[in-house]
Amino acid sequence: MQAAERAITPKSRPHDAGLAQEIIVLYEAEPDLLNLPGALFAGVGRLIDADVVTYSEFHHTSGEFRSMLSIEDDPARRAQGIAAFARHMHSHAFWGYDPAFFGERALRESDFFSDEEFLALPIAQEVFLPSNARHIMSIVMQHEDYVLTINGYRVIGRSTFSDAERDRLEAFRPHIVRSYRQAFQRTLATLTPADRLRIAFPELTPRQLEVGSWIARGKSNEDIATILDVGVDTVKAHVKAIHAKLGADGRLAIAVIAHTIPPFTRMPPLWRIGEDVWAGAARRERSRQPRIS
Numbered sequence: 245m246q247a248a249e250r251a252i253t254p255k256s257r258p259h260d261a262g263l264a265q266e267i268i269v270l271y272e273a274e275p276d277l278l279n280l281p282g283a284l285f286a287g288v289g290r291l292i293d294a295d296v297v298t299y300s301e302f303h304h305t306s307g308e309f310r311s312m313l314s315i316e317d318d319p320a321r322r323a324q325g326i327a328a329f330a331r332h333m334h335s336h337a338f339w340g341y342d343p344a345f346f347g348e349r350a351l352r353e354s355d356f357f358s359d360e361e362f363l364a365l366p367i368a369q370e371v372f373l374p375s376n377a378r379h380i381m382s383i384v385m386q387h388e389d390y391v392l393t394i395n396g397y398r399v400i401g402r403s404t405f406s407d408a409e410r411d412r413l414e415a416f417r418p419h420i421v422r423s424y425r426q427a428f429q430r431t432l433a434t435l436t437p438a439d440r441l442r443i444a445f446p447e448l449t450p451r452q453l454e455v456g457s458w459i460a461r462g463k464s465n466e467d468i469a470t471i472l473d474v475g476v477d478t479v480k481a482h483v484k485a486i487h488a489k490l491g492a493d494g495r496l497a498i499a500v501i502a503h504t505i506p507p508f509t510r511m512p513p514l515w516r517i518g519e520d521v522w523a524g525a526a527r528r529e530r531s532r533q534p535r536i537s
Contacts, residue, residue: 263412266291267419275423276430284394284420285314291416292381292409294396302341302391317375325371332367338382339367341393346384350413353380354404373400381405383413385421392424437461437502444501447489455482459495460502 266287273283281299288297300311311326329339337345338356353362362368372378379398384391396405396413438457441448448456451472458468465483469476483495492498 277427280427281312292396295399296397298395300393304389328370341384343386350383350410379404383417460499
């Protein structure tokens, strides 16, 4: 057994080469928040022999959630399914994804419902069965204001998830938690001052974001006026508006916010960030490429 595999094999469990390999693959991927779902779809699907894997984030502050599937589906049907799930998710703790209820366990629908009971459930009839999903296993993890859930599904006609597969998912769980937190930090590291201000203070206008980002880089009003090709009085008006919206008085305060306060100060749902937030990284990459005149 290699040292890396010995280090990540729980002491209380026999060595599982498949589990060890999936853990290694997950860490080697070094995903950010945009790439993490795909990495987990592949790993969890192989680990527990699931036909479909879902990745869902629930945001406590706003009450909103999103859910992504490992397969393509009909958008209209999906919207209906999400709406039905939202109606029925509080009918049982298993659907509510409360971290206190799940703890570190991987739970299956068969742990709570007989076949007859499950088939009669409104959530089964309106959400799962129309999508050919019959057996479900879930794990729940919390990070700050977010609850992340990973669910594996098997289609109608297949057997329920076994105890051994449940144990494998439980053993994989702490590595998912760590990868999620690392992905969060990798995402933060790619954000420019303007990106951070945009996410933390969505009420700032595009021009105010430009001015604020230049302030964060130590530019004077005169410098900014030259860069943006506007008058100094216009820049001063933008600075005054930024102070009012940020609740920050002074250029240093703006710089501190742009550089050190996490961009999720107000915790907007992560799925609202959008790929355009990382456009700054793409621009920086392009700027490093040689130009051909």
